[in-house]
Amino acid sequence: MKGLAACLFLVLAAGACAFEKIALVDGFDYAPDMDTETVEGVRKVLARVRETGADTILWRTHSGAIPRYASAAVDLSVVEQPLDKRRVPLTLPVRGWVRYQRCVPDALETAFACCAELNGVKCFGAHMLQEDAHGGRYWSLGSWTLDHPQYWCRSADGKMEMHHASFAYPEVIAHRRAIVREVLARGAQMIYLDTTRNGGYGPRSDYVKPNLDEWARRHPGEPVPADFHDPRWLEVVARGHYAYYRAIREEIRATGRAVQFVITIGNVRVTDGPDWNYAGCGFDWRKVVDNGLVEGLAVVSISADENDPFGSTERIFRHVMQYVNGRCKVYFPIRAYNFSKSQPSYEQLAKWAGIKPPEAIRRLMDIAVRCGAAGIVMECVDPGNYPAADCKIIRTFKVNVTSEVSK
């Protein structure tokens, strides 16, 4: 009875607020008939996104490290391959992404303006990648990072890693902060920091001098652990990430607007110890919540049990909700990309449960509502993801208090 009451409370709480449907707009450069460098093309993209019923649209501000707007923080003269010969060309046909710096108005402003035209879309947001190297390939390395090898990450044995600059350096945070400022200046109402798609970054790569010095200060005479999973090492590395998040908060505060700051966590499972996000992405999401650094936590993938896909999903959702305990919004995933057991898609969950994908979506949304989530997040609403039948379930989903409680 007590459990039912708690459940009812959560459902009522969820029902009382709007149940948000967030759609991340990612790789439309590959779409067959959508030119994201034109207003018409952007409108086509948004029409496609609206098929999912999304009411919050996250427009990706960068393609890898290449700004989709006239950035002053990034040297746009060499963003195109092969104008910077340190960047290996993408071996796709020569198209897309190459002229953003010459778009008038810039592509991001165009996208935001088009979003504003849509009725029923409560907000639009910006999708910020944490690092320059999403995709993990050499074509999308950031110009600024390429120009500053002194801030590059290092492996435990001191080898250089040219993909990432470390947040242990204040200069790196200042650069990333400038990018956030530019995005906010274009009217972004959400800074959605995708921490999980980071091109292979992690504490594994953060053996840089400021972190080594901090380790020596904390643990005099003790060698830096070669095993980056050492919780004490993770704590050292995480300092830079928290500093970056605080810098984002300060930039948001400076706008005077009610901009939400949301970060993603991935591969979530029921554990109280250091998890994948801590050892793989460099921050402890619990501390982020404890310190009130974000308005929202977007769970983008969970490590569900294939023998009990939806039961285990609900246990993971409740685990997160229990820790957050109302201190920030939580969004749960309707995930398109499948990385099998560690990060299954909704289609994989459907396969494990022996049901059809639309039914899997309905169950996931039901669980999200039952657990008191603020909404769901779709990653990524590309042309090849979320077929029409699946979109319809998301679009027409209504939070029904009575029916949920009676389950």
Added chain:
Amino acid sequence: MRKGRIATVCAVAAHIFIAANGADVKTFDVPSAAMGETVKVSVVTPASYAVGGTARYPVVYLLHGAGNDHTTYLQPFLLDGVDKWRFIAVVPDGKLDWWMDSPVSPKVRRETFVVDELVPWIDARFRTWPQRQRRAVAGHSMGGQGAARLGMRHADVFGIVGNVMGGVDICAAAKRKDLARLLGPYAGNEARWRSFSVLAEAERLRPGALRLFSIVGTEDFFLKPNRDLHELLSKRHIAHEYTEVRGETEGMSKHTRPFAFWALGRLFERFAECFAEEAEAPLVLRRLVQIGDEVAICAGEEASVSPDGKKLVFQRLVDGRFAVYVRDLASGEEAMVSSGDGQACYPEWGADGSVLYTAANETKTGFAARNDETGWNLWLWKGGTRRQLTKGRQRAYTATFAPDGKTVYFACDRVKAPESETTNGLAISRVGIAAVGVDGGEARTVCIRPEGNSACCEPRISPDGKRLLRAELVKFREPWRLVVSPLGDADSRTYLTSRYEAAYAPAWSPDGKLIAYTGFRDGDAGWGVYVMSSEGVETQRLADGRNPSFTPDGKSIIYDRDRTVYRREVTK
């Protein structure tokens, strides 16, 4: 497997000199719970270790011979070896205990001490590589026996073993009182003695478990047991390297300390080769040239001086687009070489004064141009006329002429890969080097790496036309490295730079003895112009900047910084 090799030693004096070196020696009292005492241990670190940083080092544990102690090996052969091959040497005092745990004297736990106590103690206090592949154990005589036996018994701890004239069959020394103290009298305990022999361990050794090296003199009284060990290992098809040395100098094939020191010094080189398969060292800083003052020339980048020394070609950013210009160095007059449409970059002189460059011109959005024959292609400018060398939806760039002027080498994303590869629908990034005749024709593949996400870029042909220098990306995350090969055998690679430093944009000196490049090393404030010896090994930072080239007389280097071209004299 190398076996039965006879080496000849000519110079006994080689190990007697006292070399100036920077290796550091410290002695520690290491507690042993197993033996209830402290053990003296010498630790030798290379000079580079003291510089600090994050670099880790492989470790060689050296087990001394009978009648020696932790100071015996503190000789030039070791101090020089540590510095030259960059490893940490650890020399414990083993008394006359044959590096074993005695079944007769419970307090003798030398094996336990070395394996279970000393190795963790060292790894906890020094920047070591904790993997077995980068941990060797070696010694001579009693220590050679100890190294071989401990290595074979603890292949999970040691990956490499060096046995110099080891007493690998202790049964052959049945009359030794020290062994009787440890194992009981031989008579009546033969089986125990045999079980403590290296030969017995070799019977049990798993093939591939260790990298095993043995050296023994042809007049050594332990020659036979070492030959027996070699034969046993060969019979069991266990790979190892066995060397017998016949010295022409007195004592250099007998059971002597000078021989032991010489042999261990040789083993260090072999160990270093093993370690190098796991790790590599950055280039050594050394003054290679004297440099003059920096002189600004003009706005631009990617600049080089014409073969007659009178003109400069460079690219310049104007209104957000790059174009290629030629500047008369005497008058300062400039003329645009590229068409002015689109963008043009990476200019390079031909011997006849022609200019090779890369250009592209997109007038549409990327999407709209998706079916066009748009691409970055090579153009040749000569005497005021332009000619397109390559065509198609490719990216052909960073081109250079061969010294004969008849062939152009360039980086390209359309070189023929072994197979078509995609990941999540994306083509795997792979850029290689191709060649095409200056009169056009079909381009041929010159160099490509087999791995996905790899690249070979910025080809430069040596002045003698025999070597292909370029920058390569070997695998995910790694920085650019400089690589050189024979021109006709690009897969025969010599890496000139390590993964501890970043390097790209190489350029030969006119005499082929130096290579200038853009580099970054630990502690630098940013990218810099470096010059290295053409074999790698040594390097020198000349200036803050990028994209260097030598002037045709070899007396100056041209480079750019913040989109300004500079010149600096260099004197060898």
